[in-house]
Amino acid sequence: xxxxxxxxxxxxxxxxxxxxxxxxxxxxxxxxxxxxxxxxxxxxxxxxxxxxxxxxxxxxxxxxxxxxxxxxxxxxxxxxxxxxxxxxxxxxxxxxxxxxxxxxxxxxxxxxxxxxxxxxxxxxxxxxxxxxxxxxxxxxxxxxxxxxxxxxxxxxxxxxxxxxxxxxxxxxxxxxxxxxxxxxxxxxxxxxxxxxxxxxxxxxxxxxxxxxxxxxxxxxxxxxxxxxxxxxxxxxxxxxxxxxxxxxxxxxxxxxxxxxxxxxxxxxxxxxxxxxxxxxxxxxxxxxxxxxxxxxxxxxxxxxxxxxxxxxxxxxxxxxxxxxxxxxxxxxxxxxxxxxxxxxxxxxxxxxxxxxxxxxxxxxxxxxxxxxxxxxxxxxxxxxxxxxxxxxxxxxxxxxxxxxxxxxxxxxxxxxxxxxxxxxxxxxxxxxxxxxxxxxxxxxxxxxxxxxxxxxxxxxxxxxxxxxx
Amino acid sequence: xxxxxxxxxxxxxxxxxxxxxxxxxxxxxxxxxxxxxxxxxxxxxxxxxxxxxxxxxxxxxxxxxxxxxxxxxxxxxxxxxxxxxxxxxxxxxxxxxxxxxxxxxxxxxxxxxxxxxxxxxxxxxxxxxxxxxxxxxxxxxxxxxxxxxxxxxxxxxxxxxxxxxxxxxxxxxxxxxxxxxxxxxxxxxxxxxxxxxxxxxxxxxxxxxxxxxxxxxxxxxxxxxxxxxxxxxxxxxxxxxxxxxxxxxxxxxxxxxxxxxxxxxxxxxxxxxxxxxxxxxxxxxxxxxxxxxxxxxxxxxxxxxxxxxxxxxxxxxxxxxxxxxxxxxxxxxxxxxxxxxxxxxxxxxxxxxxxxxxxxxxxxxxxxxxxxxxxxxxxxxxxxxxxxxxxxxxxxxxxxxxxxxxxxxxxxxxxxxxxxxxxxxxxxxxxxxxxxxxxxxxxxxxxxxxxxxxxxxxxxxxxxxxxxx
Numbered sequence: 001x002x003x004x005x006x007x008x009x010x011x012x013x014x015x016x017x018x019x020x021x022x023x024x025x026x027x028x029x030x031x032x033x034x035x036x037x038x039x040x041x042x043x044x045x046x047x048x049x050x051x052x053x054x055x056x057x058x059x060x061x062x063x064x065x066x067x068x069x070x071x072x073x074x075x076x077x078x079x080x081x082x083x084x085x086x087x088x089x090x091x092x093x094x095x096x097x098x099x100x101x102x103x104x105x106x107x108x109x110x111x112x113x114x115x116x117x118x119x120x121x122x123x124x125x126x127x128x129x130x131x132x133x134x135x136x137x138x139x140x141x142x143x144x145x146x147x148x149x150x151x152x153x154x155x156x157x158x159x160x161x162x163x164x165x166x167x168x169x170x171x172x173x174x175x176x177x178x179x180x181x182x183x184x185x186x187x188x189x190x191x192x193x194x195x196x197x198x199x200x201x202x203x204x205x206x207x208x209x210x211x212x213x214x215x216x217x218x219x220x221x222x223x224x225x226x227x228x229x230x231x232x233x234x235x236x237x238x239x240x241x242x243x244x245x246x247x248x249x250x251x252x253x254x255x256x257x258x259x260x261x262x263x264x265x266x267x268x269x270x271x272x273x274x275x276x277x278x279x280x281x282x283x284x285x286x287x288x289x290x291x292x293x294x295x296x297x298x299x300x301x302x303x304x305x306x307x308x309x310x311x312x313x314x315x316x317x318x319x320x321x322x323x324x325x326x327x328x329x330x331x332x333x334x335x336x337x338x339x340x341x342x343x344x345x346x347x348x349x350x351x352x353x354x355x356x357x358x359x360x361x362x363x364x365x366x367x368x369x370x371x372x373x374x375x376x377x378x379x380x381x382x383x384x385x386x387x388x389x390x391x392x393x394x395x396x397x398x399x400x401x402x403x404x405x406x407x408x409x410x411x412x413x414x415x416x417x418x419x420x421x422x423x424x425x426x427x428x429x430x431x432x433x434x435x436x437x438x439x440x441x442x443x444x445x446x447x448x449x450x451x452x453x454x455x456x457x458x459x460x461x462x463x464x465x466x467x468x469x
Numbered sequence: 470x471x472x473x474x475x476x477x478x479x480x481x482x483x484x485x486x487x488x489x490x491x492x493x494x495x496x497x498x499x500x501x502x503x504x505x506x507x508x509x510x511x512x513x514x515x516x517x518x519x520x521x522x523x524x525x526x527x528x529x530x531x532x533x534x535x536x537x538x539x540x541x542x543x544x545x546x547x548x549x550x551x552x553x554x555x556x557x558x559x560x561x562x563x564x565x566x567x568x569x570x571x572x573x574x575x576x577x578x579x580x581x582x583x584x585x586x587x588x589x590x591x592x593x594x595x596x597x598x599x600x601x602x603x604x605x606x607x608x609x610x611x612x613x614x615x616x617x618x619x620x621x622x623x624x625x626x627x628x629x630x631x632x633x634x635x636x637x638x639x640x641x642x643x644x645x646x647x648x649x650x651x652x653x654x655x656x657x658x659x660x661x662x663x664x665x666x667x668x669x670x671x672x673x674x675x676x677x678x679x680x681x682x683x684x685x686x687x688x689x690x691x692x693x694x695x696x697x698x699x700x701x702x703x704x705x706x707x708x709x710x711x712x713x714x715x716x717x718x719x720x721x722x723x724x725x726x727x728x729x730x731x732x733x734x735x736x737x738x739x740x741x742x743x744x745x746x747x748x749x750x751x752x753x754x755x756x757x758x759x760x761x762x763x764x765x766x767x768x769x770x771x772x773x774x775x776x777x778x779x780x781x782x783x784x785x786x787x788x789x790x791x792x793x794x795x796x797x798x799x800x801x802x803x804x805x806x807x808x809x810x811x812x813x814x815x816x817x818x819x820x821x822x823x824x825x826x827x828x829x830x831x832x833x834x835x836x837x838x839x840x841x842x843x844x845x846x847x848x849x850x851x852x853x854x855x856x857x858x859x860x861x862x863x864x865x866x867x868x869x870x871x872x873x874x875x876x877x878x879x880x881x882x883x884x885x886x887x888x889x890x891x892x893x894x895x896x897x898x899x900x901x902x903x904x905x906x907x908x909x910x911x912x913x914x915x916x917x918x919x920x921x922x923x924x925x926x927x928x929x930x931x932x933x934x935x936x937x938x
Contacts, residue, residue, distance in 0.1 A: 114716055114825035115854075137720075157665040168663050170672075171640055186913040192821040193853045194637050195890035196626040196676055198897055198905050198935050199917045203639075203672035207665055224722035247583055251606075253693035255724070297760055352661040356583035384662045385584075421664035428667055436667050444655040447924075448668045454923030455916075466667050 010464075011095045014053040018074040022056055022098065025066055029057040029104070040079075040099040043086040044146070045431060046347060046395060052079060052093035057101045061177055061185055061216040064100055068214065069183030071098055071460055079462050080210040082123060082152030085144075087348060088429025090156065090209050094464035100214065102151055108132045109217065117174060117191050119219040122151025129220075138222040141166035144425065145334070150218045156427035157207035161330075164250075164383030165257040165289065166223060168425065173206050177217035181456040191219060204451070209427055210462035212455040226257075226289035231323040232299050232316035233286070234306050235279040239263060239366070241309040242282040243359035246382045248305045250355060254298050256383060258287035260330050263366065265377035266337065270329045273336035278329065279312055284382075285330050286316075287323075330379075337377050337390050344375070344392035347401075349408045351415035352386040352424030361418055362387060365411045372407050386424035413438065428466045436466065479933075480564045483522040487543040491525055491567065494535055498526040498573070509548075509568040512555040513615070514900060515816060515864060521548060521562035526570045530646055530654055530685040533569055537683065538652030540567055540929055548931050549679040551592060551621030554613075556817060557898025559625065559678050563933035571620055574685065577601045586643060586660050588688040591620025598689075607691040610635035613894065614803070619687045625896035626676035630799075633719075633852030634726045634758065635692060637894065642675050646686035650925040660688060673920070678896055679931035681924040695726075695758035700792040701768050701785035702755070703775050704748040708732060708835070710778040711751040712828035715851045717774045719824060723767050725852060727756035729799050732835065734846035735806065739798045742805035747798060748781060753851075754799050755785075756792075802848050806859050810844050813861035816870075818877045820884035821855040821893030830887055831856060834880045841876050855893035882907065897935045905935065 023030045031037075032054045041051035053076075058064045071078045077097025084091060093099060105121035108129060112118070113136040120129060127147045129140050142153060143160035152158075154176065159168035166172065175189030178201075188201035205213055236242040239261075246259055262270075262283040271278055286302055288295040299316045306314055317323050338346055353361045362378060369376040369389065380387030389411065391404040412422045412435045422428075422435035437445050445467070452459075452467045459469050492499045500506075501523045510520035522545075527533045540547045546566025553560060562568060574590035577598060581587070582605040589598060596616045598609050611622060612629035621627075623645065628637035635641065644658030647670075657670035674682055705711040708730075715728055731739075731752040740747055753775070757767040768785045775783055786792050807815055822830045831847060838845040838858065849856030858880065860873040881891045881904045891897075891904035906914050914936070921928075921936045928938050 112823065112825060114720065115823040116720065117823065157663075157669070159663055163663060167640070170663070170669065171636070180916060184912050184915070186916050187910065188913065190885075190890050190908065191823045191888040192855075192884075192890040192893065193824070194626075194628055194632060194639070194821055194855060194893050196819075196892045196894050196896040197890045197901070197908055198676070198914075199681075199920055200626070200639065200672045200676050201913060201916060201920075203669045204920070207667070207669050212668075224720060226722065251583065251585065251693060253695065291766055293762055293766060297762060350665075352663055354581065354584040354586065354660045355662070356581060386661075386663060415661075416659075419660040421659050421661040421666045423665045424661065424663050425665050427665040432666070439659065439666055441656065443649075443653050444657065444670060445667075446653070447649060447655050447670060450923050451668055451670075451673070451920070454919050 014076050014096060015074050018070055018076055019054055021070050022054060022067060026056045031055050040081050040101065041093050043084050043089060043091050045087050045089045045429070046345060047089045047092055047430070050092040050094050052099040053096045055099045055101055057104050059104050061179065064214055064216050065179045065183045065185050067098065067100055068179050068181070072182050072458065075458055075460060077460050077463050078214070080151070080155070080214045082149030083125060083146060085146035085148050086152065086156060086429060087426045088431040090427060090429040090465060092430065094430065102149065105216065111136060112191070113138055115191060116222045117219055118222055119217060120150050122216050122218060123149050125149050126153065133222065137225055139225050140220060140222055142169055142172055150220065151215045154206050154215050154218050155209050159425040161258045161260055161381055163381060164259060165255055170203060170206055172221045173202055173218060174221060175219040176202055176205055176215050178205050178213040178215055180213045181458065181461050209429065209465050211452060211466050212461060228290060228292045228295045228318065229323065230288045230295040230299050230316055230318040231286060231326045232302060232314065233283065233326045234311040234314040235281045235283050236312065237281060237310055239282045239362050240359040242284050243362065243382060245284060245306045245309045245311065247355050249302055250383055252301065254301050256286055256298065257289040259383040260285040261380040261382040261387065262329065262333060263378040266333050266379055269336040269340050269377060270332055273332055273339055274328060276329065283329065285327060333379050334390065337392065341375050341392040343394065345395045347391045347393055347404050349389045349411055350423050350426040351412055351420055352384060353415050353418045353420030355385040357418040357420065358382060358385050361414055364414055365389060368407055368410055372403050374404055374407060384424065385420065430465055433466065433468055483545050483565060484543050487539055487545055488523055490539050491523060491536060495525045500524050509550050509570065510562050512553050512558060512560050514556050514558045514898070515814060516558045516561055516899070519561040519563050521568040522565045524568045524570055526573050528573050530648065533648045533683055533685050534652045534654050536567065536569055537648050537650065541651050541927065544927055544929060546929050546932050547683070549620070549683045551618030552594060552615060554615035554617050555621065555625060555898060556895045557900040559896060559898040559934060561899065563899065569683065571618065578686065580605060581660065582607055584660060585691045586688055587691055588686060589619050591685050591687060592618050594618050595622065602691065606694055608694050609689060609691055611638060611641060619689065620684045623675050623684050623687050624678050628894040630727045630729055630850055632850060633728060634724055639672060639675055641690045642671055642687060643690060644688040645671055645674055645684050647674050647682040647684055649682045650927065650930050678898065678934050680921060680935050681930060697759060697761045697764045697787065698792065699757045699764040699768050699785055699787040700755060700795045701771060701783065702752065702795045703780040703783040704750045704752050705781065706750060706779055708751045708831050709828040711753050712831065712851060714753060714775045714778045714780065716824050718771055719852055721770065723770050725755055725767065726758040728852040729754040730849040730851040730856065731798065731802060732847040735802050735848055738805040738809050738846060739801055742801055742808055743797060745798065752798065754796060803859065806846050806861065810861040812863065814864045816860045816862055816873050818858045818880055819892050819895040820881055820889055821853060822884050822887045822889030824854040826887040826889065827851060827854050830883055833883055834858060837876055837879055841872050843873055843876060853893065854889065899934055902935065902937055
């Protein structure tokens with residue numbers, strides 16, 4: 001993958017005094033071991049690791065504040081680390097510095113079932129939260145592919161398959177505790193469901209990728225577990241007919257909980273991987289949440305719409321085991337694809353367009369992939385207009401990687417030209433800084449820069465991400 | 470109402486050169502007439518008018534940018550004006566300066582029915598938008614009491630009765646065009662339904678009340694008109710039983726579109742005003758949106774819950790005229806109350822708490838009102854934990870006004886102590902700056918101040934609102 005310029009001049013040696021101060025503060029939760037630094041210097045992107053100078057494992061907001069204060073005093077970069085599952089180089093220590101690992105901040109601090117809220121430390125993962133609240137009859141719906149930490153999910157404004165109904169971290173974060181770049185602790189909101197009380201600091205930090213402050217606690221909305229859940233699956237002759245089915249469904253206000261798109265390449269890979277015999281055509285997978293009568297009504301409406309667009313083999317299921325079978329295809333899509341090229345690594349792209357442009361955007365991108373000869377598949381959270389191209393590349397072949405990057409760049413340009421965004425849910429990290437400028441224009445980027453400079457005047461908070469400085 | 474300190478020293482004379490430049494730019498859309506300045510120097514709050522030095526009527530974003538550039542050059546305050554319906558002194562020219570009236574920016578610029586989005590100039594009102602899109606089968610749900618402009622609604626993070634189902638301006642604003650304090654024009658987002666592309670400039674400006682920049686265009690989400698609508702009404706022996714009905718309804722995930730609370734004083738006023746004979750007890754009004762079967766199911770579930778909490782006279786209606794009759798009470802609540810004290814002015818408060826604390830917050834506030842001997846009523850968007858106390862005061866009696874302000878201050882302190890907010894939907898303006906500090910604490914306010922200083926270093930954007938400077 002194309003490495004960004006790594007100006008060694010910007011990486012300054014970390015003073016021994018800082019390392020000693022952190023060592024005495026964190027004791028056996030401070031390390032400079034190469035293995036641990038390497039573990040914290042990589043994510044799920046294709047970048048080579050970039051190692052921090054030391055790693056500390058914080059357990060409280062106060063410890064994070066102490067660590068940041070020290071780094072602030074010594075002008076040393078600070079990088080927050082949750083589960084390491086970011087996709088665009090978010091957590092790589094481009095300029096060295098101290099990584100603060102938050103995975104030991106894994107306490108669910110409060111659950112208020114009557115208010116449908118929970119407050120957690122930043123290191124709590126989404127699956128852990130759902131496990132801990134399972135007896136309340138509530139659940140937390142946001143589901144990026146990985147079992148990411150809530151802090152990391154807030155920091156990248158993550159979403160996933162349920163976003164079409166339940167929204168993203170933008171809509172589902174009520175309040176944050178944040179450590180600012182000079183080590184102050186602030187609370188950005190309350191548990192009130194709505195508020196007009198001043199600047200929306202919560203959403204200033206949601207999506208800021210650790211570049212404005214470190215999120216240490218997150219208060220999120222919870223939802224009642226639906227009384228009934230059903231799933232449906234059907235195939236279409238073309239991607240366009242599948243997407244048109246989705247557009248019509250959304251426009252009629254059918255409150256689908258999930259609607260996932262898999263192109264024929266995905267289906268082919270899954271058939272091979274799981275010994276299935278799904279029609280090797282575009283596939284849509286639906287999930288419906290509601291009352292018994294409600295989910296039946298939803299499924300019926302969708303079936304009628306799908307029929308208008310020449311759907312094949314509409315099948316629906318309300319029993320858990322049948323639903324699992326229908327969704328198996330989706331769950332295995334990533335691993336199934338990886339089997340399609342020996343020794344390959346998958347590059348996952350991420351763009352999002354207004355839904356009326358989705359079919360065109362997917363079809364043009366598909367044609368481009370085919371012309372480039374890249375082994376690829378497309379899956380999408382199509383109810384939101386969001387899709388990912390998985391491209392299988394040989395990580396040791398620069399030409400192969402460059403070809404994939406070129407497809408990605410053209411896809412992003414296409415999405416932006418359609419009034420869409422360069423990233424629907426993965427974030428900017430190091431990889432999409434140029435795309436960000438392309439999307440927002442210099443004037444808006446200048447306003448983002450003003451924000452960054454004001455909140456982090458020393459440029460120590462995860463430097464080299466989102467905004468070039 | 471208690472006037473803030475109005476430091477005359479901060480109000481500087483506006484240079485003639487600026488007035489001349491604006492006059493030549495706006496021609497007959499520039500005025501210094503006293504009547505027009507006075508009209509623009511007041512809102513729906515109880516503050517006495519504070520007049521700007523001049524008013525210009527802008528028709529395009531570029532004209533707003535030109536006006537702001539001039540004011541920036543001369544260090545003169547700029548105040549955006551929509552419909553003048555703010556409630557906390559948002560648009561009063563505390564330090565004089567130039568008011569930019571945006572009401573002539575009333576074009577619906579684009580409607581994309583397939584994507585469920587519309588882009589409008591800031592002066593378009595919510596009713597105008599709904600009128601212009603009525604043939605698309607879509608609607609825009611956010612409904613503050615007034616027929617406010619979309620720019621003003623975004624600037625105050627407005628909501629209303631539909632927020633329990635459809636969210637507030639926070640959730641429903643996709644993108645903005647904003648003129649910055651130095652007169653640059655930025656676009657804060659795209660029409661993509663979700664995005665992780667950098668800092669959330671959209672939500673930095675939503676709720677910023679003209680203090681960070683001037684919103685000139687707004688892209689909002691639209692929703693399909695529901696296939697069926699039904700309404701229900703029922704009374705309760707106590708406020709607590711009414712609120713518990715709402716909590717249970719929300720917790721079960723019943724997707725109510727509206728649920729409004731009226732205390733017995735509101736009902737008494739309405740009975741007198743409309744010659745009705747509703748039981749003079751706490752009243753809940755519901756509206757359900759969905760399919761025919763869906764709204765029936767919702768109403769039935771709510772009826773069962775209400776019965777558990779001793780509801781009286783549950784009545785529901787699907788026909789438009791019957792619904793209108795049921796909702797008449799709510800629509801007339803404000804005017805009916807005004808009739809309860811001759812010559813009085815209504816002070817409307819606004820707080821929002823986690824719903825589990827709502828009954829307690831309402832009951833304690835009610836007891837405080839009664840103890841104070843103030844004629845009052847309480848109405849609430851209770852699904853969100855948001856309620857308003859209407860207090861009838863003699864605006865010429867300082868003791869009366871002070872008594873009402875004291876009740877308000879205690880109510881806000883109560884809401885904050887319950888992890889709630891000092892304003893659910895009205896905003897901060899001049900009136901709630903101290904409450905804002907009380908709610909967020911000095912450290913978070915300092916972070917808000919950093920934002921304000923960075924975005925408006927000359928403090929010319931609606932100065933003296935939200936943050937003291």
